[in-house]
Amino acid sequence: MRSLLCLVAAVLLIAPSAYADDREDARKAFAEGQAADKAEDWQTAIEHYLHAYELVPHHFALYNIARDYERLGQLREASTWYVRYVEAAPPSGDRDKVQKLIGELKLKAAKLTVKSSPSGARVTIDGQKVGITPFSAPIRGGGHRVAVELDGQRDERDVALEYGEPETVELTLRGVVSRPTPPVAPTGVQGLLVVRGKPEGALITVDDMPAGTVPMSIPVAEGQHTIRVTSYGYSNYETTAYVAKGAEATVDVNMSKGLGGLGTVDGQPRVIQLGYLLGFSAGADLRGNGGIVLGEFGFRVGQGDASIRVGKAIGYTSVDFIVRWALLKTRIAPFLGGGYSYVKSSSDSSGSSSDSGGAGWEAIGGLRFDLTRGMGTTFSLLGETGFRWYSSISTSSGDKSGVFIPFMATIQVTFGRAR
Numbered sequence: 001m002r003s004l005l006c007l008v009a010a011v012l013l014i015a016p017s018a019y020a021d022d023r024e025d026a027r028k029a030f031a032e033g034q035a036a037d038k039a040e041d042w043q044t045a046i047e048h049y050l051h052a053y054e055l056v057p058h059h060f061a062l063y064n065i066a067r068d069y070e071r072l073g074q075l076r077e078a079s080t081w082y083v084r085y086v087e088a089a090p091p092s093g094d095r096d097k098v099q100k101l102i103g104e105l106k107l108k109a110a111k112l113t114v115k116s117s118p119s120g121a122r123v124t125i126d127g128q129k130v131g132i133t134p135f136s137a138p139i140r141g142g143g144h145r146v147a148v149e150l151d152g153q154r155d156e157r158d159v160a161l162e163y164g165e166p167e168t169v170e171l172t173l174r175g176v177v178s179r180p181t182p183p184v185a186p187t188g189v190q191g192l193l194v195v196r197g198k199p200e201g202a203l204i205t206v207d208d209m210p211a212g213t214v215p216m217s218i219p220v221a222e223g224q225h226t227i228r229v230t231s232y233g234y235s236n237y238e239t240t241a242y243v244a245k246g247a248e249a250t251v252d253v254n255m256s257k258g259l260g261g262l263g264t265v266d267g268q269p270r271v272i273q274l275g276y277l278l279g280f281s282a283g284a285d286l287r288g289n290g291g292i293v294l295g296e297f298g299f300r301v302g303q304g305d306a307s308i309r310v311g312k313a314i315g316y317t318s319v320d321f322i323v324r325w326a327l328l329k330t331r332i333a334p335f336l337g338g339g340y341s342y343v344k345s346s347s348d349s350s351g352s353s354s355d356s357g358g359a360g361w362e363a364i365g366g367l368r369f370d371l372t373r374g375m376g377t378t379f380s381l382l383g384e385t386g387f388r389w390y391s392s393i394s395t396s397s398g399d400k401s402g403v404f405i406p407f408m409a410t411i412q413v414t415f416g417r418a419r
Helices: 002-038 042-055 059-071 075-088 093-106
Strands: 110-117 122-125 128-132 135-139 142-150 153-161 167-172 191-198 203-206 209-213 216-220 223-230 237-243 248-254 273-285 291-301 304-313 316-326 332-344 358-370 378-389 393-395 398-400 406-418
Touching: 002 042, 002 059, 042 059, 059 075, 059 093, 075 093, 093 209, 110 122, 110 142, 110 153, 128 135, 142 167, 142 216, 153 167, 191 223, 191 237, 203 216, 209 216, 237 248, 273 304, 273 378, 291 316, 291 406, 316 358
Parallel strands: 110 167, 191 248
Antiparallel strands: 110 135, 122 128, 122 142, 142 153, 191 216, 203 209, 203 223, 223 237, 273 291, 273 406, 291 304, 304 316, 316 332, 332 358, 358 378, 378 406, 393 398
16 A cells, blocks of 8 residues: 555656656747748648647647648648647637638639540530530539530539549540530539639639639529629629529629739738828928918829818918829839919908919929828828919019929828728
8 A cells, every 4th residue: 555655646746747848848849840831841840740739739739730731732631630720729810710711722723634435525514615525624622513515415423622632524425315404503502603704713702701713613502692702903793692402593793993903012912092181281482482381182092192282382372283193103102293273362451452363383293102001091291392383473562483493291191992
């Protein structure tokens, strides 16, 4: 009995130390996995993360394992580990994104090869003609009906493409009686939703769940469904469609180009501003005729803006109608512009005008710096100079030149949308 008690006491003393050792070994294995990731040695990284998880289970290791399998192109295995991550991780925004990613991995495009005996048969996929056998092309994942036809003979088969894994379909036409039936939903589903049109590759969301890219045939349950199609640089497309049991519903998408440009700026997705603007300008005439203080309001679309500026310039009430255009799409960009300007003197105490005004054209140029550029309000700083010509301005103190050269700084705020 005394020996047994000694053994239990020894185990209790050793266990915490062993657990501490496991945690330290797990940290080392995890760090080695991160180092392998940096070296783009994904398979080695997986082995280290697996060892770390065996020592001390943690959902971070599960995520990294899944991510590396995805990098290796083993999408089915990646999906399995992502599912384990979702089951183990606490609720978070990242966890929700992974849940959507699991569905997207299953629908990744896969190489579909269609062969027929004899060859040279017309190939249709989900009712659309795609080529002649032997045929091979990447097709979006999901259920598809593949058919071949030649000399009045037809054969067809349902195929499920998953996780980007290649699939080969071999069909025979000898002795097959022609049966020209319309495409039907794949076996085991209620109906088929076919989304086609332009641009190809646009993301399809059905009932707020990612479903694939255009063109795509999507098995869905019977009933009303909400379809949303999005693509960078295009206006969003949204509609609804009812899919009957055992039938097919087709949605034709023709998305128009939006104001959002393609590409990146400063390493970030290019942002096109669209909205109303307010601004405040202050400066002086470089010829020494006085100061300038102007308030500004107008609208901005992408690289250009148009506005009205009202205030004081060289001692007169000034109203400007101007248009500016940035020469580059970067945060800091030179701009050129021009417009029409009117100045008017103030009235004396009797209400009569003591001075006359003038009107004329102006040409401006300068530099715009978008201090912030996001999906909402944009703050910009502008430096501007130019040349303004007015019809002769007569004043009570004598004639003043109809020309002045402003030098101003402007703070500008754009309210609206960034696309």
